[in-house]
Amino acid sequence: MYLGFGSIQQVITDKELWEPLARLADYYSVPRTVNEARVFLRQVCGLPETRATEAMRILSQGNYLIPYDTLGYDERYSRPALLYELSGTRAREVQDRLSRSHVLFLGCGGIGNLMAITLVTSGIGHLTLVDDDRIELSNLTRQYMFTESDVGELKSTVLARELARRNSTVEVTHLEKAIASLDDLESLPAVDLVVVSADTPGLTDLVNTHCVRAGQTWMNVCYVNDIAVWGPLVVPGVSGCWDCRRIIAREPADDPQLSAVISRINHRYQAPSNGPVNMLASSLASLDALRHLGRFGTARSLNRRVGVWTHELLLDWQEAELNPACNTCGAYSGQTSRSEYASRGESVE
Structure with missing residues (x-):
C-alpha cells in the first residue's frame, strides 16, 4: 500500500493495516479529532488498541494530519x-514569515522575470528590482513578463508594473541602477535575500563580499549553456560563501598574457539562452528561496551550487561548504551560529 506520494510517501507492507488506513482516510473526509479516529479504528475497523495506536503514529509522524x-x-x-x-x-x-520578507533582485531579465513573479504570487511582502537595462526584442523569448509593446522601456519599471497587477498586496520597488562597485551595493536597502540574476562580469564577487560583510543572505541563479544552475545559497556565518571553494573557472593568475587573451574571449562570448532552461533554474531557485524565507523544508542549494544538465537530464552539484580559512568570510564565520540557524527549523547539512 502506497500512503501518499513524493517526499511523504510511505510503503505499508503490513496487510492488516491496508483496509483500516484506507477507511480512516475516507472517514477523514470531514474534520475529526484524534480521539474520534482512534475510536473509529477500534470499533469500526476492529483493530486492537496497539494496532490503532500504530496506525495513528504512521499518520502523525508522516505529516498526513493537518489542522482542519x-x-x-x-x-x-x-x-x-x-x-x-x-x-x-x-x-x-x-x-x-513570507509576508514579512524583503527580496532584492539584481537583474530583471529571464531569471529575474520568472523568480519575481513566482515570489510575488507566493506572497513575499516586498520586492526591490534593480536594473538599468531596457527591453529588447530578443528578450521576449524568455522574459515572459514583457510584451512587444514594452520594447525600449526600462526592464525594472515594466516588471514592477506587471508584478503589481498580479498581487496588489505586495510592495514592489524598482531602481534604475547599474552595480559596478561595493559603494553601489551599500546604497541598496537591507533585505532578507539578494538574488543575483544579472550576467555582469565580476558582479557575483562584489555581491559576495558585500553580503558577507553586511550579514545578508544571497543566492546566485543562472544558466551555463544547457545547464540550469542555482546556488550556492550563502548565509553568512552559517554556510560557505562564493569564495570558500573554487566553483567556477578563473583566468590563470600566473600567466598575464594568456589571462588577457582568455578575458577578451570571455567578454565577447554570448551565452545561449532559452525559456525552458531559464524556467528550470528559476523555479528550483524560487523553491529554495521560499524554503529559506518561510523556514519549511531544507534549501537544496545551501552549501552547494546545483546544476541540471538538460541535454542528459543529469543532476550535478559542486560543494560550497564553509572554509574557516576563507579570505572573504573566515573572519565572519561566527556571526550566526549553526545551532541558531538550525533552531529556526532549517538544516545546515
Whole structure:
C-alpha cells in the first residue's frame, strides 16, 4: 500500500493495516479529532488498541494530519499551504514569515522575470528590482513578463508594473541602477535575500563580499549553456560563501598574457539562452528561496551550487561548504551560529 506520494510517501507492507488506513482516510473526509479516529479504528475497523495506536503514529509522524482550517478553498494561498503542512510546518506561520520578507533582485531579465513573479504570487511582502537595462526584442523569448509593446522601456519599471497587477498586496520597488562597485551595493536597502540574476562580469564577487560583510543572505541563479544552475545559497556565518571553494573557472593568475587573451574571449562570448532552461533554474531557485524565507523544508542549494544538465537530464552539484580559512568570510564565520540557524527549523547539512 502506497500512503501518499513524493517526499511523504510511505510503503505499508503490513496487510492488516491496508483496509483500516484506507477507511480512516475516507472517514477523514470531514474534520475529526484524534480521539474520534482512534475510536473509529477500534470499533469500526476492529483493530486492537496497539494496532490503532500504530496506525495513528504512521499518520502523525508522516505529516498526513493537518489542522482542519488549513485549506480554505477561497483563500489566496490555500494550495501552497498544503505543501507547507506536509513539510512539517504550520502553514499560517510560513505565510506570515513570507509576508514579512524583503527580496532584492539584481537583474530583471529571464531569471529575474520568472523568480519575481513566482515570489510575488507566493506572497513575499516586498520586492526591490534593480536594473538599468531596457527591453529588447530578443528578450521576449524568455522574459515572459514583457510584451512587444514594452520594447525600449526600462526592464525594472515594466516588471514592477506587471508584478503589481498580479498581487496588489505586495510592495514592489524598482531602481534604475547599474552595480559596478561595493559603494553601489551599500546604497541598496537591507533585505532578507539578494538574488543575483544579472550576467555582469565580476558582479557575483562584489555581491559576495558585500553580503558577507553586511550579514545578508544571497543566492546566485543562472544558466551555463544547457545547464540550469542555482546556488550556492550563502548565509553568512552559517554556510560557505562564493569564495570558500573554487566553483567556477578563473583566468590563470600566473600567466598575464594568456589571462588577457582568455578575458577578451570571455567578454565577447554570448551565452545561449532559452525559456525552458531559464524556467528550470528559476523555479528550483524560487523553491529554495521560499524554503529559506518561510523556514519549511531544507534549501537544496545551501552549501552547494546545483546544476541540471538538460541535454542528459543529469543532476550535478559542486560543494560550497564553509572554509574557516576563507579570505572573504573566515573572519565572519561566527556571526550566526549553526545551532541558531538550525533552531529556526532549517538544516545546515
